[in-house]
Amino acid sequence: xxxxxxxxxxxxxxxxxxxxxxxxxxxxxxxxxxxxxxxxxxxxxxxxxxxxxxxxxxxxxxxxxxxxxxxxxxxxxxxxxxxxxxxxxxxxxxxxxxxxxxxxxxxxxxxxxxxxxxxxxxxxxxxxxxxxxxxxxxxxxxxxxxxxxxxxxxxxxxxxxxxxxxxxxxxxxxxxxxxxxxxxxxxxxxxxxxxxxxxxxxxxxxxxxxxxxxxxxxxxxxxxxxxxxxxxxxxxxxxxxxxxxxxxxxxxxxxxxxxxxxxxxxxxxxxxxxxxxxxxxxxxxxxxxxxxxxxxxxxxxx
Numbered sequence: 001x002x003x004x005x006x007x008x009x010x011x012x013x014x015x016x017x018x019x020x021x022x023x024x025x026x027x028x029x030x031x032x033x034x035x036x037x038x039x040x041x042x043x044x045x046x047x048x049x050x051x052x053x054x055x056x057x058x059x060x061x062x063x064x065x066x067x068x069x070x071x072x073x074x075x076x077x078x079x080x081x082x083x084x085x086x087x088x089x090x091x092x093x094x095x096x097x098x099x100x101x102x103x104x105x106x107x108x109x110x111x112x113x114x115x116x117x118x119x120x121x122x123x124x125x126x127x128x129x130x131x132x133x134x135x136x137x138x139x140x141x142x143x144x145x146x147x148x149x150x151x152x153x154x155x156x157x158x159x160x161x162x163x164x165x166x167x168x169x170x171x172x173x174x175x176x177x178x179x180x181x182x183x184x185x186x187x188x189x190x191x192x193x194x195x196x197x198x199x200x201x202x203x204x205x206x207x208x209x210x211x212x213x214x215x216x217x218x219x220x221x222x223x224x225x226x227x228x229x230x231x232x233x234x235x236x237x238x239x240x241x242x243x244x245x246x247x248x249x250x251x252x253x254x255x256x257x258x259x260x261x262x263x264x265x266x267x268x269x270x271x272x273x274x275x276x277x278x279x280x281x282x283x284x285x286x287x288x289x290x291x292x293x294x295x296x297x298x299x300x301x302x
Contacts, residue, residue: 001058003083003205006050006065010216012039017269018219020241021229028225045095045155046079049177053080056181060084062205069137069211076133077215081208083201085194087187090134090150092127093177096120099160102170123152124173141207146195149187153177219273229273231286233266235259245289263287263298 015036022029046066053063062083068075082089098113107122127150135145154161155177163170175183196204232242235252236259243250243262250262270278270286278286284295 001062002065003062003202004064004067004209004212006046009039009043009066010214012036012043013268014217014219014272015039017272018222018224020234021231021269021273023225023228023230026225026228028223041095042093045093045153045177048095048155049080049091049093049153049180052177052180056184062201064205064208067208067212068215069134069208070213071133071137075213075215076130076137078130078134081134082184083196083204084188085146085196085198085201087147087149087191088134088145088204089184089187090127090130090148091153091180092123092130092150093153093155094123095155097156097158099162100154101162101164102167102174103165104167104169105165124150124169127152127173137211138204138207143204143207147191149191151175151183153180224273226274232288233262236262236265242288245287245294264302267302 015032018032019029019036022032050065064081064083065079067078067081069078078090079093080091082091096109096111098111101110101112102122102124103110104122104124107125109120109122111118111120131148131150135148138145150173152174153176154174157176157178161174161176163174230241233245233250234241235243235255235257237257238252238255240252240254243252243259245251245263249258249260251258266287267278267283270282278299280292280295280299283289283299284292287295289295289298
């Protein structure tokens with residue numbers, strides 16, 4: 001069963017709103033566009049793994065997606081956690097493109113793409129640390145963890161995976177997301193003893209879901225040019241900002257597209273960037289409305 005679904009990350013929503021509203025001539029916009037691209041790619045990789053996990057038998061599993069658990073003064077994150085009667089499995093998803101060279105001796109992952117060489121933290125070590133943190137968390141609540149396994153899923157089908165030292169740990173831990181149905185059964189053979197009842201599994205799942213604290217970045221800490229962020233309603237068709245409101249509909253000055261509710265996305269952008277409240281005056285200024293009664297009616301309708 002799926003105990004916790006994967007939701008569209010609030011961090012990506014905030015970055016999308018920032019990129020939509022960022023002054024087009026500000027050189028820092030590229031920095032946020034790059035970060036948004038990376039976050040979307042990561043989420044896409046996680047959803048790819050979810051798709052292939054959806055094709056296997058869930059009857060003896062509890063699957064939790066996208067956990068962020070507090071421990072001491074920090075948090076640890078788990079992309080996918082599978083609880084079975086025999087073991088707990090952590091799967092970290094990576095959606096890197098290019099040539100991926102695993103060098104466990106130095107805890108490094110080298111990525112070569114477009115003749116550019118980059119160094120990334122070793123994802124095997126990352127998941128190993130997550131497994132250690134999860135065990136420590138469960139022990140705090142007097143739960144003896146069953147054997148805890150960890151794997152790294154490569155979701156990008158165009159990635160070329162290399163293990164130049166023929167390291168056994170790399171061969172065992174790293175796999176393509178599409179192969180997950182064949183990667184899990186050997187773990188059952190490795191851990192044949194049933195240690196958790198269904199109630200135990202549900203107890204662990206409930207504990208982790210209750211402890212989960214989603215990451216909500218604060219735009220105020222991002223040095224945004226708040227006074228220069230672009231205002232107005234974005235056209236849902238051509239994406240140009242600055243629709244006019246007349247007789248109950250928004251009209252795009254660029255392509256002529258009409259919409260009765262295009263202001264809803266604009267209001268979401270405001271809340272994501274500026275905070276959870278807005279006044280009539282702020283609403284009028286942000287959406288470029290002249291009438292306070294029209295602004296009141298639109299706000300009341302939502």
